[in-house]
Structure formats: C-alpha cells, structure tokens
Amino acid sequence: MIEVSGLTKRYGDRTAVDRLSFTVRPGRVTGFLGPNGAGKSTTLRLVLGLDAPTAGTATVDGVPFRRHSRGLRHVGALLDAGHVHGGRTAAAHLAALARSNAIPRRRVDEVLGEVGLTEVAHRRVGGFSLGMKQRLGIAAALLGDPPVLLFDEPVNGMDPEGVLWVRRLFRRLAAEGRAVFLSSHLMSEMENTADDLIVIGRGRLIAAEPLRDFAARGTHRAVTVATPQAAELSAVLTAAGATVEREGSAAAPRLTVTGLPAARVGALAHEHRIRLDELTTRTASLEAAFMELTATATEYPAGHPR
Numbered sequence: 001m002i003e004v005s006g007l008t009k010r011y012g013d014r015t016a017v018d019r020l021s022f023t024v025r026p027g028r029v030t031g032f033l034g035p036n037g038a039g040k041s042t043t044l045r046l047v048l049g050l051d052a053p054t055a056g057t058a059t060v061d062g063v064p065f066r067r068h069s070r071g072l073r074h075v076g077a078l079l080d081a082g083h084v085h086g087g088r089t090a091a092a093h094l095a096a097l098a099r100s101n102a103i104p105r106r107r108v109d110e111v112l113g114e115v116g117l118t119e120v121a122h123r124r125v126g127g128f129s130l131g132m133k134q135r136l137g138i139a140a141a142l143l144g145d146p147p148v149l150l151f152d153e154p155v156n157g158m159d160p161e162g163v164l165w166v167r168r169l170f171r172r173l174a175a176e177g178r179a180v181f182l183s184s185h186l187m188s189e190m191e192n193t194a195d196d197l198i199v200i201g202r203g204r205l206i207a208a209e210p211l212r213d214f215a216a217r218g219t220h221r222a223v224t225v226a227t228p229q230a231a232e233l234s235a236v237l238t239a240a241g242a243t244v245e246r247e248g249s250a251a252a253p254r255l256t257v258t259g260l261p262a263a264r265v266g267a268l269a270h271e272h273r274i275r276l277d278e279l280t281t282r283t284a285s286l287e288a289a290f291m292e293l294t295a296t297a298t299e300y301p302a303g304h305p306r
Contacts, residue, residue: 001023001024001025001026001060001061001062001148001179002023002024002047002058002059002060002148002179002181003023003024003057003058003059003062004020004021004022004023004043004047004056004057004058005021005056005057005058006019006020006021006055006056006057007019007020007021007043007046007053007055007056007057007058008020008053008054008055008056009039009042009046009051009053009054009203010054015203016039016042016203017039017042017043017046017053017203018039018202018203018204019055019056019204019205020039020043020056020200020203020204020205021056021205022198022205022208023208024148024179024181024196024198025179025196026147026177026178026179027174027175027177027178027179028174028179028180028195028196029170029171029173029174029180029182029193029194029195029196030179030180030181030182030194030195030196030197030198031182031183031184031190031193031194031196031197031198031211032044032181032182032183032184032197032198032200033183033184033190033197033198033199033200033290033294034199034200034201034206034294035201035294037202038200038201038202038203038294039200039202039203040152040183040200041079041152041183042203043058043200044077044079044150044152044181044183045079046058047060047065047150047181048065048075048077048079048150049064049065049066060074060075060148061074061147061148070101070102070103070144071101071144072097072101072103072140072143072144072146073101073102073103073144073145073146074144074146074147074148075146075148075149075150076140076141076142076143076144076146076148076149076150077141077149077150077151078134078137078138078140078141078150078151078152078154079150079152080137080152081130081133081134081136081137081154081156081157082130082133084125084133084136084137085125086124086125086126086127087124087125087126088124088125089121089122089123089124089125090112090117090120090121090122090123090125090128090136090139091108091109091112091121091122093125093136093140094108094111094112094136094139094140094143095108097140097143098143101143101144103143103144107143107144107145108143109121111139111140111142111143112139114139114142115135115136115138115139115142116135116165117132117135117136117139120132129157130156130157130158131157131158131159131162133157134154134155134156134157134158134162135162137154138151138154138166138169146178147177147178147179148178148179148181149173149178149179149180149181150181150182150183151170151180151181151182151183152183153183153184153185154166154182154184155184155186155189163189167189167192167193170182170193171193174195182194187286187287187290188287190211190286191211191286194211195210195211196208196209196210196211197209197210197211197214199214199290199293199294201294206293206294207293211286214286214289214293215286215289222256222257222258222281222282223256223257223258223260223261223262223265223279223280223281223282224254224255224256224257224278224279224280224281224282225254225255225256225257225265225269225276225278225279226248226252226253226254226255226276226277226278227253227255227269227274227275227276227277227278228253228275228277229274229275230246230253230254230255232272232274233255233268233269233272233274234246234255236268236269236272236274237255237257237260237265237268240260240264240268241259241260242257242258242259242260242265243257243258243259244256244257254278261281262279262280262281265279266279
C-alpha cells in the first residue's frame with residue numbers, strides 16, 4: 001500500500017506538489033491523472049525516494065521507500081523506459097538488477113517470458129523499439145515479485161496488441177492482491193483498467209475516489225430526442241426549464257436536452273401529443289469528466305499563451 005500525507009515539493013518559488021494526501025490500496029488498479037505540469041511525475045519520484053519532499057510523507061507499507069533494503073522486492077517501478085544502458089542486452093540488464101537486490105537469477109528468464117522478450121533476451125537494448133523498451137521496463141518492475149507497482153505512461157509506443165496485453169496484466173496483478181499505481185494520459189485505458197482514480201492539478205488534489213464516482217460527479221447527463229415536431233418539443237421543454245440544442249438536418253432533426261430526465265421529456269411529449277421516434281439517455285465519457293473538472297487546473301491551456 002502507498003500512503004501519501006501532506007506531501008509537498010517546492011523548487012525555489014515554484015510549488016510542484018502541494019499538500020497531497022491519498023492512498024493506493026492493494027487489490028486495486030489506481031489511475032493517476034492530471035494535466036501536463038500537474039505534478040504527477042514529481043509525485044511518483046517522491047514516493048520512490050528519488051526526490052526529497054519539502055514537507056509531508058510518502059510511505060510504502062508504512063515506511064519510506066528508502067528504508068527498504070531490497071527495493072525491488074517491495075516496489076516495482078517503470079518511470080522512463082529509455083533509462084536503460086543501450087549497450088547491454090535485455091538479459092544482462094535484468095541480471096544486474098537481480099544481483100543488486102538478491103533476487104534469484106531464474107527470475108530473469110521468468111519475467112522475460114512474461115513480457116514476451118525471450119527471443120530477444122540477448123539483443124542489445126539500444127536496438128529495441130520504444131514498445132520493446134516498455135516491455136523490458138515492465139519486466140524489471142516485476143523482477144522482485146513486489147506487492148506494489150508504479151507505472152508512468154507504460155503503453156507509450158505499444159501497438160494495439162501490446163496495449164491489450166498491458167491492460168490484462170495490470171488487472172491480473174491487482175487480482176493477485178497487489179497495489180497497482182498507473183499514470184497515463186489515455187482516458188480509454190483508464191476506463192478499461194482502473195478501479196480508482198487520483199486526480200491532481202497544479203500539484204493539488206482534485207479527486208481521490210472510485211472511477212465510476214468520479215465520472216458520475218463530473219459529467220452531465222443528456223437526453224437525445226428524434227422527433228418530426230422538433231420546434232414544438234423545443235418550446236415545451238424550454239418552458240419546463242430544460243436547455244435544448246438542435247442537431248441533424250431539417251428533414252431529420254434531433255434534439256440534445258439537458259436539465260430534465262428522459263422520463264420527464266417523454267411525459268411532456270405525451271402530454272402535448274408530440275411524436276417521438278427516439279428517446280435515449282447518454283452520459284459523457286471519462287475524458288469529458290476529466291476535462292470539466294480540471295479546466296481551471298491546466299498549467300498551459302491552449303489558446304491562452306502566457
């Protein structure tokens with residue numbers, strides 16, 4: 001388990017992380033979201049002891065990561081797949097990590113097989129594609145069979161098969177009782193992978209809750225209506241307090257209605273003898289919820305140069 005309490009990091013007069021508090025629990029995949037410059041990478045470095053906090057604490061299983069004598073047995077992490085000596089082979093890179101953490105040599109072959117790199121185990125890493133380097137970084141994270149795993153943008157450079165493999169891997173690791181902490185900009189991956197979300201902006205906590213709760217809190221439900229009497233229905237719904245936007249062609253108009261539930265829209269149409277060809281409720285995506293709730297926390301919003 002990862003516990004962060006009042007975590008703060010300042011660089012001169014700039015505050016990168018501002019009094020963050022959250023928990024990453026075992027048996028769950030916790031997504032870590034935030035606009036560019038929100039402080040996600042700095043937070044991960046603080047958890048791993050790569051940077052020292054200005055204030056507050058970050059612990060792994062109750063103690064700071066630096067106090068774990070064999071780090072890879074407690075936390076596996078992939079922060080940057082490019083931080084590998086290009087002249088080493090994949091097997092040699094993992095073997096060096098295994099020796100430094102008193103991990104049996106057999107684990108090198110096991111994790112290479114798990115990530116699909118057995119056939120290239122003795123090729124130099126400098127010739128790997130980004131996707132292959134990501135797989136090698138994941139292998140290094142798994143090497144010590146740790147209960148806590150951190151990944152920063154792990155699917156960058158991967159093809160669709162690789163993305164699907166990563167998704168299934170993270171779900172399996174969580175099902176085994178591990179705490180999986182995943183930072184990514186890909187909302188579709190979060191929707192398909194994460195149980196919980198930690199969302200930050202400008203170094204501050206915006207949300208720490210189950211993914212479904214975040215989406216429900218941050219999105220607006222809309223009702224889509226298809227009717228040959230669009231003008232009449234628009235007037236009725238607007239009078240009832242709804243906001244109505246007209247879409248589609250003149251021959252096949254569609255209305256997007258917010259402010260009233262579908263049942264009320266249907267009842268009003270029936271009351272005024274207006275024919276409905278379609279009446280459906282739609283909910284905005286996680287991406288839309290994220291954009292809405294972080295709108296004021298974007299460091300460099302497009303269209304607003306500083």
